[in-house]
Amino acid sequence: MKHAIQGVHCAAATPVTADGKPNLPLYVDHCRKLMDEGCHGIAMLGTTGEANSFGLHDRMALLDGTIEGGLAAEVLLPGTSAPSVADTVELTRHAVRAGVKGVVLLPPYYYKGVSDEGLYRFYSRVIEGVGQDFRMVFYHIPQVTQIPISHDLIERLMQAFPGIVVGIKDSSGDLDNMKAMCDRFPDLGVLAGADPLMLPVLKMGGAGCITATSNLRSDALRVVWEGWNDPAKSDEVAAAQDRINAWRTLSNKYVQLPTVKAMLARSRGDTGWLMPQPPLVELAEAERAEIWAEMEQLGG
Template identity: 25%
Template sequence: MKVNWQGVFPALCTQFHSDQSLNVPGTLKHLDAMLDAGVHGVVMMGSVGENTTLDLAEKKELLKAAVEQVGKRVPVLTGVAEYTTAGACRWASEAAKLGADGLMVLPPMVYKSDDRETIAHFRTVAGASDLPIMVYNNPPAYKVDITPAMFVELADEPKFACIKESSDNPRRITDIINLTKDRYVIFAGVDDLVVECMILGAVGWVSGLVNAFPAENRLLWDLAQAGKWKEALDVYRWYTPLLHLDTHVKLVQYIKLAAAECGYGTELCRSPRLPLVGAEREHVLKLIRTAIATRPGKK
């Protein structure tokens, strides 16, 4: 199953009201800002979108609104991050009915599945809809590793169109390509490894910090795509202290704080995530404000 997925896809933040209820208009406003900046696609309700804090009714409401707002201008994917395979199938089926263009599927949440269980989970979810799938491999965060050999085994299912490679090990991209040739579209999934991944063959980037710095994300991507490596590295070195925030357990709080500082939404997360305080907050704010003051093109 061929897909036209490439370029920068925000893992869009989900906005909440002060009472932690879902803020659909606020989320759509943020989505519009990303589209205006020229992103190439969007992932609703990924990890940064706090997928696991939303109930099914909220997911349906938000995805329906996002699909309508985008209006086929770019591909709209939704995260599939559920505790059970049955729950993942249920959401995959609902997402297809709501007009999603694809699914970003994670392994089962909480339970650390072995290779056989992981493959069975993904195959079963693939059977729940006709949508193409981005397989999200993030063993540092989710403790399940989808190895290059497992992608060889999964290659006979045409719905597995794309891999979001977030293993913190860019050499995996070369291993996957050597084993599967051009079978999969490969996306970078770790913000502070994106240039390395692009050099090795990634054609897309699911990004967190794009929520705060969409223009700079697009600039970095465009420079690298054009082979302007000196200019791209200058932007990358400016950006990297911020991109490191994407690799921390509190990446959602960090990214939302950065987005709020840049005028996009609020930093409010759903519990158990709490607002940053004390020295940690001051450290992150210093990184963000230094980047804003020194962003590319600033006079």
């Protein structure tokens, strides 16, 4: 195995109850199906999972309940980010003690224009505060956080904490940035944050993906993962990539996260998926009907 964390990981959506709590039975069922459909792991409580719209207690309870529901901790890759060191340490320590594969950490996203020195101090205090070895994946999504994770910062933290900083999810869409990281940090698992980019990232020496459309088409992503480097499977991989791209395009027709949830309501046959957490709102009925009709045309 080239990278500590690699493969197809689903940025799992989180169903919610009427009172805004995670719907644990529906979530566990979804995660089990994702593993059966081809995922190597579940990147729970990220952007698609609406992590930052839940309180710390709900986030920790969802992780505990998922493990108690039968998912192996070793396949879980939870987001444990918060704007403060203290909350990030609490979430991360809880996840590490539960035995997870690793954690995904955003930069502290409230204050803008912060320096690499400030980010280094934040991540260092989190790592030291957890107080035991674990695997950490950076989460680079500057269009949302407005705080990029620089290559110099990555290098400094990898040198200071060898074996802990093992990967980065790059949701910037910038393939040049991903290639530069693959070239500069061959031991860092670069994970594409957008479904259409996993194939080119693998060809650059990357480690796989953490993506939203894998909620819907993890089977096709697994085909790409298994066959990307096999000339005999090039037609099969190309067909799978076309399918991934079509579903990704449909999921972006309206606001992505409520659209993904509407698509899950259709594919899983459960309207409990429809509602996002505030401030996001569900699709209008006409929008949902349009998405469902297009899903049928795509064969799902």
